[in-house]
Amino acid sequence: MTKIKIEKNSVQETLIVPLYGRKMCAEKFPDLYTDHSAKKLCEQLDYDFSEQEAKKDSCLYEFGALEAAMRQLDIMWEIREYLKEYPEATLVNLGCGLDQTGKACDNGQCRIINIDFPDIISIRQELLPAGEREKNISADLKEDGWLTEINGEKGVIFFAAGVFHYFKRADVKKLVLTLAAKYPGGRLIFDTVGKTGLKLMMSKTLKNMGIKDVDGFFYVNQPKQELQWADKIKVSSKGYMLGYYDMKNTGIRRIHRWLAGIGDKIMKMAIIRMDF
Template sequence: MSDPHEIQNRENTVQETLIIPLYARKVCSELYPNLYRDETAVRLINEIDYDFSEAEKKSHSLMQRFGSLEVAMRQNDLAFEVRDYLKSHPNAAVVNLGCGLDSTGRSCDNGSCKIYNLDLPDVIAVRNELLPAGEREENIPCNLNDAEWFSQIDASGGAVFFASGVFYYFLTEQVKALVQRMADAFPGGVLVFDAANRTAVKMIAKTWLKSAKIKDVGAYFAVSDAPKEISAWDSRLQVTSRGYMLGYNDLRDPSVSGFFRFLARVGDNGMRMQIVKIRF
């Protein structure tokens, strides 16, 4: 591994897209150990020389703790779908779209699948330092909207693609075009990702609208009724969705308060926070 201080000298955008989600997964592991455990995040946070004092302060607030629960449930749900696909396609490609420093692919490794981690070149450069590719694993620098990366995926045994917190920052037309190209290239494959309705996406956008100088947030991907709305894109798509807070887990755990379960219902039902699964 290179000098850990190097992570401090990266651009702020890389720090935000890599360090903050990584720290959230570490907090999830501490707050909800019965529901979620990311040993890789815990290890990397201890190894990286980075000032986490601000993140530490925020992590104790009520909404930040609920946000950590959201992260935990989202990662668990996506991992469930990956493992479910591997049951019938043990030699499949497991493809993490917009991977950052996430290790979900490794946590789902069945000993015979192929793992691919895709992200922008500067992100993959950091990942190669901190999480070098292991056996049957590749870290691929690319732009997800450029289909050139398709040729690097060995989908001969099937393919399951997943994206965590990625498509909120894509235009709807970009998501539609990517899904249609993937349907062409990977018949029999599955794509799973988290999504939410327009109200939720507007709330998410508040954190990046000003810096990106974006005015038309309505152009960004949001969905309320995924089976109806996304199926209309292409007749080949078989689309299902489940709430991502309570659709896979009822959260009846001592670490989760009744108030948080209430907020989870609001998220799933009011904000339409969901895991979308598309079969090609």
């Protein structure tokens, strides 16, 4: 089978970090994270994983992998909660990359929409063709065209994992206000990090993009105060690493849990929920 090429230093490449992280977590922490689909997907990509492989047993790299897995588990938790109320809802994966969060939450009744740039969607079509009640859409989230494809009549939950860090604050606000106006009763879930965390996390990416400072980019230190962009939006948040699960699973070391606490408290890593 011909493998699919992922270019280095491209936007496409940003999907590799969480994908490889999920693969590693399923291998190292099966008690916490059981999904082995990321491993299969990595095997189907023409990408030089040697840099990741070389670091994979270091404590910090393991922690990075845990970040990828926790984010997906947290978002899945939120989607399942929403589906209890709206079992036929539409689940919209914003900036889906090769993540299968929608499918993992499929209750047999909901609809799933995955959105990303055209080059990512064409890779996705090949590796993860849309199933029944599922659709892959090529679009730039900063433009509005894709919204006509989203029917929120039976409920809609949007989620963005690792996506808004690449957005300017004004772009996130515009998207949120558009969704809030168009989908009353809808919900949006996404991850955020504070200014210090964003600087650390994105240093390599920002350098590649020629950006010196994170000002203007989307970081959040105090979710409730900073994200209350309209009266009708109810904003709440939980810790990203420890807000949903205590991480007391086999193989997870005390240092990982200590770093998780630092992540949530000092780096201000959070999962934000907005009810429209």
